[in-house]
Amino acid sequence: MNGSETANYELPLKTKEGKQLCLLLNATTRRDHTGEVTGVIGIAQDITGQKTREVEIERLLSEAMQLIETANAPIFGVDTELRINEWNQKAEFTSGYSKDETVGKPFLEFLVESARPAVKEVLIRGTGFLHPL
Secondary structure, three states: OOOOOEEEEEEEEEOOOOOEEEEEEEEEEEEOOOOOEEEEEEEEEEOHHHHHHHHHHHHHHHHHHHHHHHOOOOOEEEOOOOEEEEEOHHHHHHHOOOHHHHOOOEHHHHOOHHHHHHHHHHHHHHHOOOOOO
């Protein structure tokens, strides 16, 4: 009511039946012919379905991360520069290197030196990275 607008505010709304909805609200002041604020007009969009899908996606991602972390096989991930960005518990157990010791480091440094060129080529070719490292 102080004259400033509110954009994209998530408003939890309870229906007559008690169901909770999530509305995306944009609000602006309502003024009379003299410019005095007389109230607020809100325009909302029901984003309940979207919010429900976001929660479900988050749950599935969490389950996938838990599966990766506790898998009975070493699992690692690398970024486009072949720096380690994932190192599961089995990778820790197998290699002796903790996640803290590996994440952010070049993956090739953890390989036998003679194997590095071939592994680098396989990773570049297999991942579709466009630039050689």
